[in-house]
Amino acid sequence: MKSKEASAITPRREEDYPEWYQQVVRAGELAENSVVRGCMVIKPWGYGIWENIQRSLDRMIKDTGHSNAYFPLFIPLSFLEKEAAHVEGFAKECAVVTHHRLEARDGKLIPAGELEEPLVVRPTSETIIGESFARWVQSYRDLPLLINQWANVVRWEMRTRLFLRTSEFLWQEGHTAHATQEEAVEETYKMLEVYRSLAEDVLAMPVIRGEKIPEERFPGAVDTYCIEAMMQDRKALQAGTSHFLGQNFAKASEIKFLNQAGVTEYAYTTSWGVSTRLIGGLIMTHADDDGLRLPPKIAPKHVVIIPVVPKPETEAAVFEYADSIARELHAHSFNGYPIEVIVDRRDIRGGEKSWEWIKKGIPVRLEVGPRDIESRQVVLYRRDKGPRDKAFVGMSEAVASMSDTLGDIQRSYFEQAKVFRDSHINRDITNFEEFRRFFTPKNEHKPEIHGGFVLAKWSGAPEALEALSELKVTVRCLPLEQSGTEGRCVVTGKPTTKDAIFAKAY
């Protein structure tokens, strides 16, 4: 055997993290750049992950009383103008439709039929949904209104990266209207908790729930809450947001109702969303130098069976054995759904197949060959163990214990990620000099993986933001769990009780 590569993905994480990320996406056949600038093609394996995220989250959204609906892709320009902060926030990144027809001229197609009012491709749907809400809500009896939509949105970003930031992305956006502020705030927290559960219990990605500082709020929101995750380069990823919009959008869209006292009031609204960015978070949380590692709860397939066929005449028997194991596994369930199995019958070399599935992150690989038929066994490999770490297991035992094995892998991913994150949260930094040192890479030109999260005091003074931006550090959130202790702001030294998470971010 010739000298083999040390890892399936080149470069390794510590060599060049951004490039490693790209290579994992490519090797895992998750997505690729499309011919349209900033937009991605999500390939079947990547889309399968999204479908499973949808499946889990959709269940949770419905279990908390919401219903799905669908609103238009196009928003009249004038709608976006209704909420001042909202315009400000989104104006610079909107795709605008100005024509509705093409005319052939000299073999070229020229836009014609100019629209009276331009349409904006939705960057988010508060305003167009608000228009419906205004008509749907008349009485306090019509509230709360609890709506969600699965959709695509477009934000014309300057700099894009597959899954993390693309001009078009897939998401869900919840929009609710309530009679009282308390109820709307409660909704905001409730959905934040749903997102925490999705991230931690389904994606095995530990997150910190917190409140955004005013400068980081959603345009038009009164309060923005978020879940923040730590990637393996120790940078933060905002993985989901939940906004309390107060009456800002209700006033902009005239969402009014008569209360029990017969008085007209504006409703209180919320909105909340997570996107295909979660897949980027998933990759940067779990993938290693051999490629993707998928938590079983969102893996499109749980098990691949690789038939080993040393001689052509053994093929029929081996395939039959593989198929029978696949059928038996599929009859068992994991996390409430049938175990999904694929038998890889392709006529390529076994080693190549194995590595392909390793890079795609499938949780379990089973190899079966003529010898295994004899002894009624399988060779079992787990993605949370080494690529050559095999176990010979009796066939019926492997089938019976597969659900437990998958649960085990799910847990081990979460534990690993949590240990990693917690070991890179610094709680001891008390002054700006230490802070600066923590966030300054040794190698300025090609920064090594450095820093992490700093949990420290924050006063919110304007001059502090400038100091942070020089370091390219942001306040990720004020965690919901606050110590309440007196202290001094890590940036300015001003007295404060607020705890904040600081980090460089995606």
Next chain:
RNA sequence: CGGGGUGUAGCUCAGCCCGGCUAGAGCACUAGUUUUGGGAACUAGGGGUCGGAGGUUCAAAUCCUCUCACCCCGACCA
């Protein structure tokens, strides 16, 4: 929108500065042979309007002009 860069095979790129035989390499793809329980080897093949238009020249991937697209840095960001 400011500054820089790149367009040559499906992918990654060499060739350009200094113009010259039929435009190359690696990977990928096809076929055959030998292999096969962890990323195979050999042999033979297929595949290109050199981003586009115009110009200079006996001759242009190479020089000049225009143009289009994309990438990187900055401002912006689920």
